[in-house]
Amino acid sequence: MKKIIHVDMDCYYAAVEMRDFPEYRGKPLAVGGSRERRGVISTCNYEARKFGIHSAMATGYALKLCPALILLPGRMEVYKAVSRQIHTIFERYTDKIEPLSLDEAYLDVSDCQLHQSSATLIAEAIRRDILAETGLTASAGVAPVKFLAKVASEINKPNGQYVITPESLPDFIAALPLEKIPGVGKVTASRLAEMQLFTCADVQRIPQHQLVEIFGKFGQVLHQRAFGIDARELNPNRIRKSIGVETTLARDIYSAEQCRQVMQHLLKELAGRFQRHAREQQIGKLVVKLKFADFRQTTIESRAAELSPQLFDNLLTQAWLRANGRGIRLVGIAAGLSAAVTKEPNANERQLTLNI
Structure with a gap:
């Protein structure tokens, strides 16, 4: 394991x-x-x-x-330099590293022979090294799979760690609230609550096909996560091609203004995700997606260099014209990403192409 x-x-x-x-x-x-x-x-x-x-x-x-x-306003060059220090520390323990952003990463230490080959001791050593060499604290989660390691890293923040062993995994996952699973947002959590599903143990009792009927492909992922299954390997060369957010509505909506209200909430979430996970890349295009009551969907996109609310609104207007009276059951927005930026603006400029 x-x-x-x-x-x-x-x-x-x-x-x-x-x-x-x-x-x-x-x-x-x-x-x-x-x-x-x-x-x-x-x-x-x-x-x-x-x-x-x-x-x-x-x-x-x-x-x-x-x-x-x-x-x-922030000092991006300083943050990037410190991030490189931290990455160098990671490399002492493994070459299987998947950076998620400047300040977080997955490490596969399955083959590491240091510290008695104990992932718990390795995580403690990494955190000590980071503190000693950068003066900063880090939190860590240790688990047999990626998504549970991420969940675990939040439990004892700040400056702590939490370990989920193979032996403790069944009990831990059974009691895990569904909103802790990556990908379960407020709307999905609300729909799950309506089904009287609150923990992974609750989902374990539901047939997978029933979740797929309601949540689509994510229903399959949710069912797997409820059993602690995550077969994803670490991707050391990970480069995001896009970053987006969407929400499946509890009830269909029938006006462009209602769509705009939903999109305003998504804009804030997209800005946060961009800062956390894709700030090193350039925006190349913006995309709006609508799924109609008959489950058909449409997407409209346009080239762009920033998260422009006005452009998103224009794209939404075009997408809405394709509804032809059909209700809207899902609204989504995304930014297509290109390679790493060549000239890094200051943090004030980068984040805040999105006016809220």
Whole structure:
């Protein structure tokens, strides 16, 4: 059985700022776009989170929640340099590394002979090395499969780790709330709750075909995850080709304005995902997808270099014309991505092409 570690730095951008500028420590701090430019928060420290601030939140709203919030534009070159330090530490333990962003990665340490070949001890050693060499803390999750390693890394944040052994996996997965499974958002969780499904143990009692009928392909994934199954291998050369969000509606909607309201929520989520997982890549196009009540769907796309709400709205208008009176059961938006950026703007510029 594999030994997978998910390493996730604690409030990474904010942590680097507090390391380099000790006067910020103990005060609510965020890195993000300015209120005047209607930017969004990229990340914030734990002091700021006590006020309800989180990534992808509109900066103006964050400042309402915490007027004393220290807002910084960010220093992307510094964050990238520290990320390279962290990656070098990973390479001491394995060459099977799948970076997800500057501040998190999967590591397969199944073949690592260090620290008695114990994934638990290896994760502890990696976190010690990171702290000693960068002055930053990291959290880690250890599990036999990828998605559970990621779930585990959140349990003892900040500066902690959690281990799911093969022996403890059945009990852990049975009690796991479904909203903890990657891909289960608020709408899906709500629909599952309507079916009286709250934990993986509940889903284990449902035939897979029933979930597929309701949730499509994700129904199969959900059923597998409910049994702790995740056959995905690590992809060391992972380059995202697109990043997107979509929601299947509890009830069909029948107006363009309703679609726009749904899209406004998706825009915020897409901005957050872009910052967390694709900030190293350039945007090449924007896409809007609608699925109709008869389960047919349409997509409209256009070349673009930024997350433009106006362009998304234009694409939605074009897609809506194809409904021809049919209800809409799913709304989705995405950004097509190209290779890594050649010139990195500052964090204020990158994040905050999306005006909210």
